[in-house]
Amino acid sequence: xxEIEFWFDFGSGYAYFASLEIDAVARRHGRIVRWRPFMLxxxxxxxxxxxxxxxxxxxxxxxRDWQRIARLRGAPFSLPPHHPPIALxxxxxxxxxxxxxxxxxxxLVHALFKxxxxxxxxxxxxxxxxxxxxxxxxxxxxxxxxIASPELKSQTKTMSExxxxxxxxxxxWMFVDGEPFWGWDRLGMLDDWLARGGW
Amino acid sequence: xxEIEFWFDFGSGYAYFASLEIDAVARRHGRIVRWRPFMLxxxxxxxxxxxxxxxxxxxxxxxRDWQRIARLRGAPFSLPPHHPPIALxxxxxxxxxxxxxxxxxxxLVHALFKxxxxxxxxxxxxxxxxxxxxxxxxxxxxxxxxIASPELKSQTKTMSExxxxxxxxxxxWMFVDGEPFWGWDRLGMLDDWLARGGW
Numbered sequence: 001x002x003e004i005e006f007w008f009d010f011g012s013g014y015a016y017f018a019s020l021e022i023d024a025v026a027r028r029h030g031r032i033v034r035w036r037p038f039m040l041x042x043x044x045x046x047x048x049x050x051x052x053x054x055x056x057x058x059x060x061x062x063x064r065d066w067q068r069i070a071r072l073r074g075a076p077f078s079l080p081p082h083h084p085p086i087a088l089x090x091x092x093x094x095x096x097x098x099x100x101x102x103x104x105x106x107x108l109v110h111a112l113f114k115x116x117x118x119x120x121x122x123x124x125x126x127x128x129x130x131x132x133x134x135x136x137x138x139x140x141x142x143x144x145x146x147i148a149s150p151e152l153k154s155q156t157k158t159m160s161e162x163x164x165x166x167x168x169x170x171x172x173w174m175f176v177d178g179e180p181f182w183g184w185d186r187l188g189m190l191d192d193w194l195a196r197g198g199w
Numbered sequence: 200x201x202e203i204e205f206w207f208d209f210g211s212g213y214a215y216f217a218s219l220e221i222d223a224v225a226r227r228h229g230r231i232v233r234w235r236p237f238m239l240x241x242x243x244x245x246x247x248x249x250x251x252x253x254x255x256x257x258x259x260x261x262x263r264d265w266q267r268i269a270r271l272r273g274a275p276f277s278l279p280p281h282h283p284p285i286a287l288x289x290x291x292x293x294x295x296x297x298x299x300x301x302x303x304x305x306x307l308v309h310a311l312f313k314x315x316x317x318x319x320x321x322x323x324x325x326x327x328x329x330x331x332x333x334x335x336x337x338x339x340x341x342x343x344x345x346i347a348s349p350e351l352k353s354q355t356k357t358m359s360e361x362x363x364x365x366x367x368x369x370x371x372w373m374f375v376d377g378e379p380f381w382g383w384d385r386l387g388m389l390d391d392w393l394a395r396g397g398w
Contacts, residue, residue: 046255049248056245057368061379071398072388169256182260185384189271199270 002031004190005175007163009040010087011051012171013066013079014184016117019109020075021187022174029194031176035098035105037091042160043169053084069184076118085116085124088156089147093129095155096146097138104136111136201230203389204374206362208239209286210250211370212265212278213383215316218308219274220386221373228393230375234297234304236290241359242368252283268383275317284315284323287355288346292328294354295345296337303335310335 004026008015026033044050052062063079070077090112098105115121115132123129126147134140146152163173167180174181174190179198181190193199203225207214225232243249251261262278269276289311297304314320314331322328325346333339345351362372366379373380373389378397380389392398 043256047257048254055247057242057363057366058246060366061368061381064379065381068398164256167256167259169260180260180263182264183384185382185388188387189384199267 002177003034004031005034005036007036007038007168007171007173007175009171010037010090010112010116010123011084012040013052013062013077013117015172016077016113017066017069017073017075018172018174018184018187019113020073022172023106025187025191025194028191031194033106035094035109036159036163037087037094037109038160038163038168038171039087039091039156040171042157043164046164047169049169051084076114078118078120080116080120080122082122082124085122087124089126089129090123091159092147092152092156093133093143095159096143096152097133104138107136108133108138201376202233203228203230204233204235206235206237206367206370206372206374208370209236209289209311209315209322210283211239212251212261212276212316214371215276215312216265216268216272216274217371217373217383217386218312219272221371222305224386224390224393227390230393232305234293234308235358235362236286236293236308237359237362237367237370238287238290238355239370241356242363245363246368248368250283275313277317277319279315279319279321281321281323284321286323288325288328289322290358291346291351291355292332292342294358295342295351296332303337306335307332307337 004022006022008019022033053059066077066079069075094105094108097108111132112123112129115128116123121128121132123132126144129147130140130144133143170182172184176190176194179193203221205221207218221232252258265276265278268274293304293307296307310331311322311328314327315322320327320331322331325343328346329339329343332342369381371383375389375393378392
């Protein structure tokens with residue numbers, strides 16, 4: 001089945017909101033979502049950008065905008081005081097799970113996003129990530145070991161670098177058949193692109 | 200009549216595309232567009248950002264995205280080789296014209312955008328700006344003098360600073376009744392906001 005690649009950093013509020021909508025977009029067009037968490041900081045090293053929540057003016061707009069999107073979509077949203085998280089453990093957990101069961105990644109991504117943006121769980125902490133995964137039935141000891149393993153550290157680094165090599169510099173970032181779409185606010189255009197087969 | 204404030208830098212491709220649509224949005228809601236050109240560099244000093252066309256990765260995406268938007272909207276678009284322009288003269292010309300005839304600003308903005316993004320005229324050059332305005336019936340000598348005057352230099356600086364004080368850091372940027380919307384891709388949300396009276 002054809003894919004929608006969904007690249008994102010767990011620390012991105014816009015990625016959270018897009019994660020709530022991308023499954024429906026994929027379903028409408030008979031595609032599956034390929035979840036591709038990565039460390040946005042890898043791209044920032046190339047673009048010179050800083051995170052939204054660390055940038056004057058942008059952070060105030062982003063917070064207001066996230067609350068506006070949450071009201072618009074009826075989505076739970078409560079930004080933790082420790083925002084933004086360092087999403088290394090959460091990212092590694094997704095690739096660890098994908099190795100054994102690719103279909104289990106989506107539910108884990110949704111659970112991690114919900115834990116952070118709705119329930120205030122600090123998914124920057126590996127133990128919390130393991131806890132979220134355990135409630136979905138994943139083996140906590142095995143996952144904790146995987147998160148700390150050289151293989152997963154290396155894979156996360158490689159994925160982040162490969163994203164940047166393909167031009168990804170923001171989150172969320174979607175590819176359909178190689179065509180790039182940056183941002184929550186491009187979901188409508190992505191939907192249109194799939195419906196029309198591009199233009 | 201109520202307004203839509205439309206803040207923009209003439210050097211912003213996304214502002215060009217938004218300028219092609221904002222009049223229709225305003226008309227639908229019985230509003231007028233208040234054209235507010237400013238120097239985006241004033242905001243960059245606060246956010247630490249650089250222009251899209253000077254930023255690795257972002258510049259490639261932006262060029263591809265502008266061409267995609269142009270095809271989608273059937274809008275003429277041909278990025279001049281000297282992009283981005285320094286929009287000081289064009290910005291000052293708008294405020295000079297506004298002083299005498301506020302209703303004449305919109306047509307001048309559209310003409311300057313078209314000159315640059317469709318016809319390859321370098322509106323970073325004051326003489327070219329005056330030429331575009333002259334074809335709309337403005338007095339070239341008076342406008343050239345106004346562009347070079349301390350009053351217009353000062354007003355442009357003040358407008359740019361006031362934009363940043365109100366949180367503006369990108370282009371295009373719209374305010375409706377104090378509510379901020381950043382980006383061409385938020386025109387739909389802005390339209391929705393006006394239709395529903397906010398949410």
